[in-house]
Amino acid sequence: MKAPASASTPGSVAEPPEPRWLTQEEQRVWRSFMEGVTLLDDHLDRQLQRDAGMPHVYYGLLVKLAEAPRRRLRMTELAMLAKITRSRLSHAIARLEKNGWVHREDCPDDKRGQFAVLTDQGYEVLRQTAPGHVEAVRQAVFDRLTPEQQKSLGEIMRIIAEGLQPAEAGADLPWLR
Amino acid sequence: MKAPASASTPGSVAEPPEPRWLTQEEQRVWRSFMEGVTLLDDHLDRQLQRDAGMPHVYYGLLVKLAEAPRRRLRMTELAMLAKITRSRLSHAIARLEKNGWVHREDCPDDKRGQFAVLTDQGYEVLRQTAPGHVEAVRQAVFDRLTPEQQKSLGEIMRIIAEGLQPAEAGADLPWLR
DNA sequence: GGCCATTTGTTTAAAGTTCAAGGAGGGGCC
DNA sequence: GGCCCCTCCTTGAACTTTAAACAAATGGCC
Numbered sequence: 001m002k003a004p005a006s007a008s009t010p011g012s013v014a015e016p017p018e019p020r021w022l023t024q025e026e027q028r029v030w031r032s033f034m035e036g037v038t039l040l041d042d043h044l045d046r047q048l049q050r051d052a053g054m055p056h057v058y059y060g061l062l063v064k065l066a067e068a069p070r071r072r073l074r075m076t077e078l079a080m081l082a083k084i085t086r087s088r089l090s091h092a093i094a095r096l097e098k099n100g101w102v103h104r105e106d107c108p109d110d111k112r113g114q115f116a117v118l119t120d121q122g123y124e125v126l127r128q129t130a131p132g133h134v135e136a137v138r139q140a141v142f143d144r145l146t147p148e149q150q151k152s153l154g155e156i157m158r159i160i161a162e163g164l165q166p167a168e169a170g171a172d173l174p175w176l177r
Numbered sequence: 178m179k180a181p182a183s184a185s186t187p188g189s190v191a192e193p194p195e196p197r198w199l200t201q202e203e204q205r206v207w208r209s210f211m212e213g214v215t216l217l218d219d220h221l222d223r224q225l226q227r228d229a230g231m232p233h234v235y236y237g238l239l240v241k242l243a244e245a246p247r248r249r250l251r252m253t254e255l256a257m258l259a260k261i262t263r264s265r266l267s268h269a270i271a272r273l274e275k276n277g278w279v280h281r282e283d284c285p286d287d288k289r290g291q292f293a294v295l296t297d298q299g300y301e302v303l304r305q306t307a308p309g310h311v312e313a314v315r316q317a318v319f320d321r322l323t324p325e326q327q328k329s330l331g332e333i334m335r336i337i338a339e340g341l342q343p344a345e346a347g348a349d350l351p352w353l354r
Numbered sequence: 355g356g357c358c359a360t361t362t363g364t365t366t367a368a369a370g371t372t373c374a375a376g377g378a379g380g381g382g383c384c
Numbered sequence: 385g386g387c388c389c390c391t392c393c394t395t396g397a398a399c400t401t402t403a404a405a406c407a408a409a410t411g412g413c414c
Contacts, residue, residue, distance in 0.1 A: 154209050
């Protein structure tokens with residue numbers, strides 16, 4: 001495909017600029033990325049579904065709760081930490097509540113608010129399944145990468161994440177970032 | 178948490194080995210990774226849902242078909258290329274067929290077989306939406322990374338993907354790898 | 355040919371996600 | 385107080401994904 005002569009000096013008629021296609025090498029990088037992510041995500045989802053009876057995202061929610069003071073977080077805060085919508089979180093917490101791993105509690109300060117609280121039972125599930133999960137992550141990722149690659153991966157993904165962080169997110173909750 | 182004295186010289190009673198927990202730094206890497214992936218995936222899904230009326234995975238299927246000889250692929254082959262299950266593919270193709278972007282065709286050599294074929298209309302959708310999609314990928318990823326980081330990302334994700342590739346996958350279709 | 359394990363692709367139902375809409379409370383402003 | 389806009393969270397419907405079960409065709413083997 002050839003760029004039209006006007007590509008660098010567009011006339012008065014509005015033309016869409018020539019798309020900045022990916023080079024061969026960029027395409028290879030992008031495909032490796034998508035494949036790696038897809039395979040890894042599926043792998044961890046299956047591992048956790050099998051050993052903990054929940055998808056990876058749900059597991060991540062329990063982890064965030066376990067790390068929080070008093071093992072509880074406001075719904076909106078948890079949603080932001082986990083990078084999911086509040087709607088999705090609502091459904092997820094409903095499911096985890098049915099399992100007895102989380103329960104909801106009203107917020108005394110704000111009657112609109114809800115806390116998601118990790119139950120003892122939920123904590124126990126986490127305690128029992130965490131070793132298997134870390135091991136899976138290690139085998140799939142860290143065991144295969146050199147320390148330099150690990151560092152590099154961290155930097156790269158941090159950059160990408162920062163670029164996509166909704167601008168307002170946590171503007172008033174800066175300690176979450 | 179302290180490792181028991183027996184950790185390095187286990188006695189005759191079977192004990193689970195002390196889990197290889199992630200270090201602080203490894204945790205930071207892992208979280209950046211998960212966050213970046215989550216945000217990026219959501220971002221691209223929304224972009225394509227808005228501009229092309231389909232999720233990212235479905236778009237990927239059309240791309241694979243467009244690149245294939247005669248714009249067609251056997252279901253199993255396409256599933257392997259896209260790293261998804263055949264079941265998921267069946268549903269996806271059904272949906273794309275309803276849109277008129279793909280149609281199924283019987284395989285003359287193998288009466289069990291089906292080809293998924295990209296229609297002209299499907300190709301047209303791809304042609305119109307590809308520029309917007311590449312641009313989104315560029316802005317979110319390539320524009321933010323140095324050439325070295327891009328190269329590094331490619332290597333790292335290739336390593337991770339290889340480690341998770343089901344052993345049999347494409348054993349008899351080596352040219353797909 | 356006949357048998358049997360395997361491959362191919364689909365189907366069903368359950369589970370998870372998304373999107374748009376909505377109820378209820380907070381908080382500023384008059 | 386009363387009004388209005390915003391935030392917090394939930395809901396229901398539509399859609400996508402998963403897991404398990406299935407029919408049909410293949411291919412090796414006797």
